[in-house]
Amino acid sequence: xxxxxxxxxxxxxxxxxxxxxxxxxxxxxxxxxxxxxxxxxxxxxxxxxxxxxxxxxxxxxxxxxxxxxxxxxxxxxxxxxxxxxxxxxxxxxxxxxxxxxxxxxxxxxxxxxxxxxxxxxxxxxxxxxxxxxxxxxxxxxxxxxxxxxxxxxxxxxxxxxxxxxxxxxxxxxxxxxxxxxxxxxxxxxxxxxxxxxxxxxxxxxxxxxxxxxxxxxxxxxxxxxxxxxxxxxxxxxxxxxxxxxxxxxxxxxxxxxxxxxxxxxxxxxxxxxxxxxxxxxxxxxxxxxxxxxxxxxxxxxxxxxxxxxxxxxxxxxxxxxxxxxxxxxxxxxxxxxxxxxxxxxxxxxxxxxxxxxxxxxxxxxxxxxxxxxxxxxxxxxxxxxxxxxxxxxxxxxxxxxxxxxxxxxxxxxxxxxxxxxxxxxxxxxxxxxxxxxxxx
Amino acid sequence: xxxxxxxxxxxxxxxxxxxxxxxxxxxxxxxxxxxxxxxxxxxxxxxxxxxxxxxxxxxxxxxxxxxxxxxxxxxxxxxxxxxxxxxxxxxxxxxxxxxxxxxxxxxxxxxxxxxxxxxxxxxxxxxxxxxxxxxxxxxxxxxxxxxxxxxxxxxxxxxxxxxxxxxxxxxxxxxxxxxxxxxxxxxxxxxxxxxxxxxxxxxxxxxxxxxxxxxxxxxxxxxxxxxxxxxxxxxxxxxxxxxxxxxxxxxxxxxxxxxxxxxxxxxxxxxxxxxxxxxxxxxxxxxxxxxxxxxx
Numbered sequence: 001x002x003x004x005x006x007x008x009x010x011x012x013x014x015x016x017x018x019x020x021x022x023x024x025x026x027x028x029x030x031x032x033x034x035x036x037x038x039x040x041x042x043x044x045x046x047x048x049x050x051x052x053x054x055x056x057x058x059x060x061x062x063x064x065x066x067x068x069x070x071x072x073x074x075x076x077x078x079x080x081x082x083x084x085x086x087x088x089x090x091x092x093x094x095x096x097x098x099x100x101x102x103x104x105x106x107x108x109x110x111x112x113x114x115x116x117x118x119x120x121x122x123x124x125x126x127x128x129x130x131x132x133x134x135x136x137x138x139x140x141x142x143x144x145x146x147x148x149x150x151x152x153x154x155x156x157x158x159x160x161x162x163x164x165x166x167x168x169x170x171x172x173x174x175x176x177x178x179x180x181x182x183x184x185x186x187x188x189x190x191x192x193x194x195x196x197x198x199x200x201x202x203x204x205x206x207x208x209x210x211x212x213x214x215x216x217x218x219x220x221x222x223x224x225x226x227x228x229x230x231x232x233x234x235x236x237x238x239x240x241x242x243x244x245x246x247x248x249x250x251x252x253x254x255x256x257x258x259x260x261x262x263x264x265x266x267x268x269x270x271x272x273x274x275x276x277x278x279x280x281x282x283x284x285x286x287x288x289x290x291x292x293x294x295x296x297x298x299x300x301x302x303x304x305x306x307x308x309x310x311x312x313x314x315x316x317x318x319x320x321x322x323x324x325x326x327x328x329x330x331x332x333x334x335x336x337x338x339x340x341x342x343x344x345x346x347x348x349x350x351x352x353x354x355x356x357x358x359x360x361x362x363x364x365x366x367x368x369x370x371x372x373x374x375x376x377x378x379x380x381x382x383x384x385x386x387x388x389x390x391x392x393x394x395x396x397x398x399x400x401x402x403x404x405x406x407x408x409x410x411x412x413x414x415x416x417x418x419x420x421x422x423x424x425x426x427x428x429x430x431x432x433x434x435x436x437x438x439x440x
Numbered sequence: 441x442x443x444x445x446x447x448x449x450x451x452x453x454x455x456x457x458x459x460x461x462x463x464x465x466x467x468x469x470x471x472x473x474x475x476x477x478x479x480x481x482x483x484x485x486x487x488x489x490x491x492x493x494x495x496x497x498x499x500x501x502x503x504x505x506x507x508x509x510x511x512x513x514x515x516x517x518x519x520x521x522x523x524x525x526x527x528x529x530x531x532x533x534x535x536x537x538x539x540x541x542x543x544x545x546x547x548x549x550x551x552x553x554x555x556x557x558x559x560x561x562x563x564x565x566x567x568x569x570x571x572x573x574x575x576x577x578x579x580x581x582x583x584x585x586x587x588x589x590x591x592x593x594x595x596x597x598x599x600x601x602x603x604x605x606x607x608x609x610x611x612x613x614x615x616x617x618x619x620x621x622x623x624x625x626x627x628x629x630x631x632x633x634x635x636x637x638x639x640x641x642x643x644x645x646x647x648x649x650x651x652x653x654x655x656x657x658x659x660x661x662x663x664x665x666x667x668x669x670x671x672x673x674x675x676x677x678x679x680x681x682x683x684x685x686x687x688x689x690x691x692x693x694x695x696x697x698x699x700x701x702x703x704x705x706x707x708x709x710x711x712x713x714x715x716x717x718x719x720x721x722x723x724x725x726x727x728x729x730x731x732x733x734x735x736x
Contacts, residue, residue, distance in 0.1 A: 090698060093486045114701055117487040201573050209593065210679035266592040267567045267677050274574070402700045413682050417593065 045075025046334040048103040051092070053085030061354035065347055069338060078338060085320075089115070092325070096120055101325035103335040106157055109145035109319045110213060113399045116148035122324040124152040127336050137345070137361045141317035144394035154321025155339045156360045161315045162221055163387050164188070164304070165289065165380065166282040167275065168297040170195055170202070174281075179301040181313075185222070185251050188282070188304045192261040195281030204261035205282045206271040207252065209416055211409035213402075214268055217395070218284055219412050221316040222248035224393055227309035230404075231396050236437055240408075241430035247306060249415050249422035256416040264416055287358055287384040300380035302387050317391040319360075353377075358385055400436050407432040480707035487701060498708035507684060507692060508709065512716075514599055515688045519667040521600070525607045527659050530614020531652075535644070537615070538622040548619065555612035563676035566605040567592065592678055595685035602673050602686055609673070610666075614659055621655035622648070650733045657728040661721055668717050689713045 054062045059082070066078045081102070083091055089111050095101045096118055107115055115121060124146075128135040135143065142156035164179060171178050174194045179187065192204025208214050220230065228244025231237065255262040263280060265271045274280050276295050283289070284303065302313045322343070324335045341347065345361055352359040353373050358381075359365040365385045375382040395401060411429035414420040420428070446452055480498055484491040502508050537547050554562075569576050570591040578588050592598045625648050633643040671690045674680060680687035680695065687695075689709060697706035 097486070114485070114487055117485065119489055203573075209682060211681040211683065212679050263573065264593050266598070266682055267563075268679070269564070270567065270571065279574075399701070406695070406700070409681075410683060417595070417682055419595070419683065 045077060046330050047077040047079060048331055048335050048338060049079045049081065050104040050335075050338075051081050051083045051088055051102045052106045053083055053088060055082075058355045058357070061351050064354075065342060065351065069341055073337075073341075076334060076338070093118075096325070101327065103325060103327055103331050104339065105323050105325065107154070107321055107323045109154075109321055110395070110401070112145055112153060112321060113148050113397050113401060115321075115323055116151065116153045117399065118325075120326045121153055122326050122332055122336075124155065124324065124336070125150075127340070128152050128155070130340070132344075133340055134363075137363050139317070139319075139360070139362055139365075139388050139391060141388070141391035141394055142319040142360060144397070145317075145319045146321050148397050154323045155343050156319055157322045157343075158320040159317055159358050159360050159388060160286045160288065160319070161317045161358075161384060161387050161391055162218065162284050162286055162303065163315060163384055164282055164301045165275070165285055165293070165298050166301065167278060167280070168299050170278065170281045178299055179282075179304070181302060183301065183304045184307050185225075185304045186307075189251060189254050189259070189261075192255050192282060193259045196259065196261040198260075201279060203263040203274075203280050204259075205255060205284070206263040206265055206274065206280050207256065207284075207416060208268045208271060209264045209266050209413050210268050211406075211413045212268070213405045213409070215412050216405050216408045217316050217318060219248060219252065219408070220395065221284075221303055221314060222251060224314045224316070225303060225309070225311040226306045227311040231433075231437070235396050235398050238430040238433040238437070240433075241426045244306075244309070244311075245426050246422055249412070249426065252412070253415050253418075253422055257418040262416070287356070287378075287381060290378050290380050290384075291356060298380065300383040302383065302390060313390050314392055315387055315390045317388070317394070356381065358388060362388075400440075403436045404433050407436065476707040476710055479704050480711050482704045484704040484707075485701040486703045491704075494704070498705045499712070501705060502708055502712060507687060508689075510684055511687050511689045511692045514686065515668060515670065518599060518603060518670055518688060519664055521603045522606055522610075522667045522670075523660060523663045525603065526610045526614050526663055527656065529607060529611050530659070531618050533611065534615045534618030534622055535648075538619060548615075551615040552612040554609055555616075557609070559609065559672040560676055562605065562609050563673055566601065566608075567677055570601050593682060595683045598678055598682060598685045602670075602677065605673050605677070606667075606670070610663065614663075617655050617659055618652065621652045625651045653728075653732040654734055657724070657732050660728065661724050664720060664724065665717055668713065668720070689716075 052062060062080070066080060070077060083105075085106055085108065088105055088107055092101060092105050092107070101120055127133070138146075138156050139159055141161075142159050146152055146154040146156055166179060168178060171191075174191075176191055176194060179191070188205075195204040196202060207218065223230065223240055223244055226244035226247040228242050228248065229239040232239045252262075256264060263271065263274065271280065271283060271285075272289055272292055275283050275289075275298075276293050278296050290298075290300075303315050305311065305313045322339050324332060324339065326332055343360060345364055348359055348361050348364045349367065349370055351357060352364060352370060356374060356378050359367075359370060364370055365388060371382050371385055374385070396404070407429050411420075411425045415422050415425050479491075481493055481495060482491045483494050483497075533551050537544060537551065568574070570578075572578060572588065572590050572593055575591070577591070581588060589597060591601050629647050629651070630643050633647045638646065669690050670688045671694065674686050674688060674691045675694070678686045680691050690713065693706040693709040693713070696702045696709065
């Protein structure tokens with residue numbers, strides 16, 4: 001003790017330190033309790049924890065399905081926790097570090113290559129081969145996003161795609177024929193120009209320009225339709241600095257810079273309100289927006305094509321996944337069982353009709369009664385459902401994709417704002433992407 | 441001291457009482473601070489358990505990253521405009537409201553309301569005010585013959601729109617601080633100045649303003665620290681765009697961490713920002729001390 005006293009460290013200080021440490025121990029003891037409360041329960045059944053981001057109708061339909069599952073599967077209990085989907089990965093990472101991940105989490109498909117690096121993510125490759133799962137019944141785009149390097153890391157949770165939503169009234173006023181299924185980007189550009197009227201601040205179309213992935217994936221659909229590819233087949237080099245890349249950027253440039261027929265939305269929040277106020281003729285957007293367009297008479301058509309290319313009418317999809325985390329074999333098995341049940345055709349049918357989310361299974365998407373019900377509730381849905389067949393490719397499933405996306409966002413925005421010529425922007429972005437890929 | 445006396449001593453009970461608070465602060469404050477310091481020397485994506493130490497590579501990368509240079513410029517430009525701007529607007533409104541007029545309580549509430557409005561509503565309102573095609577600001581510009589501006593769509597204007605947005609948002613805070621300080625200015629001093637022949641402006645400039653200097657120093661330091669950590673308004677309105685024009689340091693470190701999974705690099709940026717904040721705050725206190733007048 002004398003040593004402490006000499007060093008200016010009194011007994012009182014020591015006592016204080018002890019008090020602090022005791023407090024820490026008490027808190028730590030409280031902290032470990034939570035993990036043991038779920039898991040194998042006393043009646044021999046299993047409790048699993050699922051993190052989802054559903055609100056409103058989705059939350060209601062999901063809760064119904066969960067209670068139905070619990071009722072038909074005695075001993076199985078599913079605890080759901082609402083987490084805003086934007087933050088789920090962040091929270092899952094923390095939970096994984098803390099040793100208590102959920103058994104299942106709803107995670108965005110764009111995270112999949114990075115999610116695959118988490119050691120506790122369960123490999124579902126064998127699970128989806130089980131009888132009754134019918135993996136090939138999921139849409140191509142969904143399966144692509146759930147698979148990383150040949151390993152299945154998720155079960156599809158949501159699917160969408162981009163199509164053209166147009167204002168029928170504005171088309172009639174401009175004396176234009178509504179877009180047909182065989183239309184081209186040339187038609188789109190010409191219509192956009194005719195739909196533009198600066199006097200009443202009316203635009204032919206709109207584009208979101210924060211430079212984020214929302215900016216990028218709209219363009220990727222154009223690139224594919226023009227017959228282009230983002231990266232080389234082995235994902236080692238940029239491949240978009242091509243004739244197709246140039247054609248796609250020229251299409252955007254013509255509308256944004258030359259014709260000024262494109263409303264640029266830097267905040268990614270205004271375009272929907274403007275379309276619903278009859279200020280925008282055509283939008284390239286997804287099914288999630290349709291229910292909000294209550295003030296205008298709209299139609300939905302597939303994306304235009306580039307004639308003379310092999311691309312045809314394509315679109316892009318941003319599917320999301322249910323990902324399973326390893327909390328011991330009993331809970332993993334229970335989680336797999338629940339997901340197989342949840343994503344089977346019967347449940348998919350119920351969820352799609354109740355919520356207006358597109359069917360995640362092809363068989364449900366081809367079920368005429370489901371399509372009719374959904375299209376009656378929200379007109380135009382049937383086009384979005386059949387358009388899922390036009391999802392022929394997926395974004396590269398590599399961990400560097402977020403970095404590539406940033407480079408592409410800059411490329412697209414610089415062209416839209418007239419700051420770069422398409423070819424110069426393509427070359428600069430391709431060089432950056434090559435560097436990103438080379439760095440690994 | 442016997443153990444019995446130790447347990448009864450005031451210091452012991454003092455520490456015992458504060459220990460839960462201390463533990464919580466250590467747990468949620470000190471642990472992340474230390475952990476991110478460690479991470480800043482690692483290549484760490486928080487996903488894979490493989491987190492090799494890379495020495496000072498993250499810090500060296502930072503010096504050569506052109507976006508970091510841009511982000512520093514934007515952060516400094518923003519701070520230099522935002523801090524004095526908010527203080528001036530706040531002082532003006534506080535001085536205008538520091539008198540006995542009708543409905544004064546209402547005006548004061550209104551001024552403070554900018555603090556109560558959530559940032560998301562504030563951002564939405566400003567996005568529409570400054571919309572190039574449909575915004576009120578461009579409408580007024582057209583009335584007085586000023587050319588139409590692109591605002592948030594223009595790399596050279598977007599940052600200034602964010603400056604205005606945040607000045608508006610923080611005005612209420614500055615008003616409340618200045619109003620409280622103004623009420624502490626003894627009336628006999630301004631009266632004495634008036635008797636000595638000082639006009640209202642001179643009395644304000646020579647008597648009131650020096651007496652407000654502690655409040656001004658507090659505001660300058662507080663607003664600067666906040667300005668250097670700008671994030672919400674950028675995230676909600678431009679997401680750093682167009683073409684990085686509104687990418688400030690905290691927004692950039694957010695994209696590095698949570699969009700690109702470079703947690704090691706993001707931690708290095710965070711520590712770099714921490715250093716900038718410390719240096720600026722120390723300078724402010726040093727310089728401020730010379731101009732600050734404390735009555736005691």
